[in-house]
Amino acid sequence: MPVTGFNLILNNGVPMPAFGLGVYQSTPQETVPAVRTAIEHGYRLIDTAAAYGNEKEVGEGVRQSGIERRDMFVTTKLWMSEYGYDSALRAFDTSLTKLGLEYLDLYLLHWPVPASADKAVASYQATEKLLADGRVRAIGVCNYSPAHLRHLMERTQVVPAVNQVELHPYFTQQPLRAFDTEHGIVTQSWSPIGGVNLYARPEADPASVKNPLTHPTVTGLAEKYGKTPAQIVLRWHIEHGLSPIPKSVTAHRIAENINVFDFGLTPQEVAAIDAIDSGERGGPDPDVVDVDTLS
Structure with a gap:
């Protein structure tokens, strides 16, 4: 995808910041200061979801920052329990009210739910109406495989602008990324530094967890460039034209995570992380x- 400064250009011409703050598992109390801190350090994309329970606090954090609304890119997502054409439109109104916004920059279906494929398609058709009505600037999906995307695109009119998926050095999703690129879809990375491998298995022996931040390839590059392992991994996403949205509620990590635009990795180094x-x-x-x- 073309990169202009910190922006990726979506398939409908809308610029989207290439780097954002995710707020999955951020409590309402943590979310307002995290969003405010992120904006202070140059973040312009905030990614939330109805299921996260912190849409209200994301909106409050944006307002407290004092930034102009037009300078922010806010994403939220439709939860599976609200799938269906009319229910999706109602859920969008609820999310917009909680956020305290007049429009949304990106609205995503949270999961493909193959067992309820018709409802998922109807939900996406509802987002097409929201796009046509100017209530959202771009629409897309999360966690869709190429097969899920084909099924959706055969039954709808607007190609998703974004597909947000689990993506990190231990799970690079190369075939999916190739499909997205072929169809002009930006691949956005949730859990971009591999944290899902840690929080999804809290009972696991830490030595057995696939943690990119402790891999010798990543730690070696961190030492070479004077960066943290997280910064190396996040820069790897940028080198691939991906849109990472790391989550943090810790001020110094929020500031540290976005500090990846003052160096680059060589093609050989990118390939080593790919491996x-x-x-x-x-x-x-x-x-x-x-x-x-997931209930």
């Missing part, structure tokens, strides 16, 4: 996720 890939996801399998599995 870490295990092909194993840390999060839920989109083919089986439904309301019951």
